Amino acid sequence: MIAIIDYKAGNLRSVERALKKLGFACRITHDREEVLNSERIIFPGVGAAGKAIADLRHFGLDKGLTQAFKEGTPILGICLGAQIILEKSEENNTQCLGLIGGDVKLFPSPLFSVDNERLKIPHMGWNGVHLVRMHPVLEGIRPQDEFYFVHSYYPMPAADQYIIGTTDYGIEFPSIIGHKNLIAMQFHLEKSGPPGLRILKNFCTWNGKI
């Protein structure tokens, strides 16, 4: 059973619908035991870091996720779920889960493209990902594939080894990060058409090892 963490932070049903389309059973839950007993965990999220961490703590899911990570359960973080796995976020100055070392930063403002065009924030729309290293969950993804982003903050891991993919938006920022049995992406793979569904499918059969 795949657990989708429900911590009042939106877009759970989109992930659920995508899994249903792919033929995988899942349960939306905030019950810590249920999460710990699941074969893999999806950790989505839309909203602000401060409230998200507070809600996770309320359900004891901060400890639950940390334990699941230690036990080797495959975990997929999406959007906000790719940020609050780091140590600290500039958003609301929040202490996060610390599963991967590093911070979450706000896009610099003003932000300019290489042709000196002023770029709007949030980063919203379709953009590409440059794969820095191979990963089983990204099998079949091509350089020209694009994914749907909507965010104003981005993850900045403390070491290059945690960076799996980067995206160009004024700056080159990490858009896919990972460590051991944890992989997380800043874009909404459940809203990125077939390439996103491909990644989701790969995750659902991943044994958590790299």
Next chain:
Amino acid sequence: MLSKRIIPCLDVRDGKTTKGIKFKENVDIGDPVEMARFYYEQGADEIVFYDITASSDRRNIMIDVVHRVAEEIFIPFSVGGGIRTIEDMREVLLAGAEKVSVNTEAIINSKIISEGAKAFGSQCIVLGMDVKKVETSKKIPSGYEMVIHGGRTYTGIDALAWAREAESLGAGEICLNSIDADGTKKGYELSLTPLISENVNIPVIASGGAGSIAHIYDAFTKGKADAALIASIVHYGTYTIKEIKDELHARGVKVRRTWGL
């Protein structure tokens, strides 16, 4: 680098896609769920649905469409038309839409923007703007006035001032429709579009007037739009989305060009 977005727009009346000419007769042109899936498979970056049902059973019919669309397509889509309360927004978002669009209601009660942004996040709130060119005046210094009720009622509100206010209230995106250009197929309004786009920091979707790929190119270049809403040119098969994107790409516009696997 971010791609420019191509967004088909479907007007839905009583659960069927329609195409009216300047809001007069409406012709049934297909099933919205099937059309959405078709455009999704054809490379649309997002879909916009406007509920133009007149009857009072409107909510249920449209919500059912939203549920069914969400099961079939895995790209963002937004829903507008008659959204008046936070509850209306919640119902549409829970049914599976990424964003809700408010237009007339936001003008009557701008709190719907701030409360919607607070409840669901700015990224879920699109401000729909219907705009008409008028004489510049002290009241309307930009020369563009907000209209509501399908373009029939002038509000006395300057379009540029309204766009800025809506952004400060928490709107995450603007869908900018020129009433003058809408339905003409002579191109988007290329004075209005950059005026708004260059004066707000949120994405602007150009809407109204697309008749050719050159028009879309102009919306992205001269118009400074981040996205383009299209309707007749794809609904009647004049162009496919792939043809549109191939030509834009050939002319140097960055667009998303692969979507299948």
